[in-house]
Amino acid sequence: MKNFVQNKYLFAGLTLVVGISIGWLLQPAQTETKSSPETHEHATNDQGQWTCSMHPQIRQNEPGSCPICGMELIPVKSDINTSDLTIKMSPTAMKLANIETSIVGSGNAKKTIMLNGKVQINETLISKISAHFHGRIEKLHVNFTGEQIRKGQLLAEVYSPELVNAQKELQMTYKDRATNPVLYQSARKKLKNWKIGESEIDRIEKNDGEILNVKIHAHHGGIVLKRNVAQGDHVQMGDILFELANLSNVWLMLDVYESDIQWVNPGDQIQFTVASFPGKSFEGKISYLDPFIDPKSRVAKARVNVDNREGMLKPEMFASAILKSNISSEKEDIIIPKTAVMWTGKKSVVYIKTTNNESIHFQMRQVTLGPNLGESYIINEGLDEGEEIVINGTFSVDAAAQLAGKPSMMNPEGEATTKGHKHN
Structure with missing residues (x-):
């Protein structure tokens, strides 16, 4: 009985020692877990x-x-890499913003110039009919301006006392032509100078009759621009009786502004239209460029010769012309649409599209513009052939760049347009 009690106390003591030992071994792990500050901090x-x-x-x-x-x-x-200068955009966002891109290409640059002008009379086809002697208009066969005249048509009949005397002189010298041929030829020449035909002169010298009135015929066909005499008027030698204009060929006089003169050269082909014939296009070549600029309008005149045998073009018609000028260059130029460029007057920028890990990025790039080609620009510096740029929706991309604090046209340094407030 005494041995049983002793064994019981011995077993209880061993159990207590083992429990204390296990508790001591586990205590450091529990203490470390409770005191770890990382479990209470915000992620x-x-x-x-x-x-x-x-x-x-x-x-x-x-x-x-x-x-x-x-x-x-x-x-x-x-x-997200905050130091990245690009802006990321999903295909859905691009579609909603109507953003379009295109590959940069090169080619022979052509500048399109819009010109305005008027149809004018071809001055080289204006003819004047004058009196070669003193006389009186007995009959006038042209009575109003604008009348169409044919070549050889009778215009007027003029009575001249000088003509009567010249005819008598011819008849007298004709009889003595063998002994005095010089005087005879002089008398014939006088009538020729008055535009009297050879057959008429032959008839006069044989005394088959006389010519009382000199008939004046049109040397060229055309439209009567001016009629300076009326029936019964007396005229002097050298007076202008009629002025005619041939409208089978006309001039188109175009206004070329000072900034466009460098692109306009004689020989350039143009196309133009007039309001009287919608949908009808006319063609011609520049034959002359005025060497002087009008000090008031700041334009020079370019002249185009236009075939008008159909008579469709009338003097003083307004015309709108298009000229496509080839810009000579030793190499092909980088050409991009105007819609791709954003400019502030001092700098011009475009947005370059790149793809990375199936994501789309855009980055602003400054470029140097060349000549303005009308709907496009030549790029002197900043782009290479084969790069992809935004050609539609450029302002949407730039606005997104501004909101994201990335470099944009208005904020080239990439500063955010609005900064958040810090809490105290």
């Missing part, structure tokens, strides 16, 4: 910044509310 992102899902330009160093819309801020994703 933060790698950058330690917070932003608004609706206004990504907001950046704060601690959570809170958006100062613009009041929404709760969210952590900036760790996979």
Whole structure:
């Protein structure tokens, strides 16, 4: 009985020692777990910044509310590189913003110039009919301006006392032509100078009759521009009786502004239209460029010879012309649409499209513009052939870059347009 009690106390003592030992071994692990400060801290992102899902330009160093819309801020994703100068955009966002891109190409540059002008009379086809002697208009066969005249048509009949005397002189010298041929030839020449035909002179010298009135015929066909005499008027030698214009060929006089003169050269082909014939296009070549600029209008005149045998073009018609000028260059030029360029007067920028890990990025790039080609620009510096640029929706991309705090046309340094407030 005594041995049983002793064994019982011995077993209880061993159990107590083992329990204390196990407790001592486990205590450091439990203490370390309770005192670990990491279990009570807020989880933060790698950058330690917070932003608004609706206004990504907001950046704060601690959570809170958006100062613009009041929404709760969210952590900036760790996979975003804040030093990246590009802006990421999904295909859906590109479609909603109507953003289009194109591959940069090169080619022979042609500048399109719009010119305005008027149809004018071809001055080289104007003819004047004058009196070669003194006389009186007995009959006038042209009575109004604008009348169409054929070549050889009778215009007027003039009575002249000088003609009567010249005919008598011819008849007298004709009889003595063998002994005095010089005087005879002089008498014939006088009548020829008055535009009297050879057959008429032959009839006069044989005394088969006399000509009382000199008939004046049109040397060229055309439209009567001026009629300076009326029936019964007396005229003197050298007086202009009629002025005719042949409209089978006309001039188109175009206004070339000072800034466009360098692109206009004689020989350039143009196409033009007039309001009287919608849909009808006329063609011609520049034959002359005025060497002087009008000091008031600041334009020079370019002259185009136009075939008008159909008579469709009338003097003083207004015309709108298009000229495509080849810009000579030793190499092909980089040409992009005007819609791809954003410019402030001092600098011009485009947006380059790149793809990375199946994502689309855009980055602003400054370029140096060359000549303006009308709907496009030549790029002197800043782009290479084969690069992809935004050609439609450029302002949408630039606005997104501004909101994201990335470099843009208005903020080339990439500063955010609106900064978040810090909480105290």
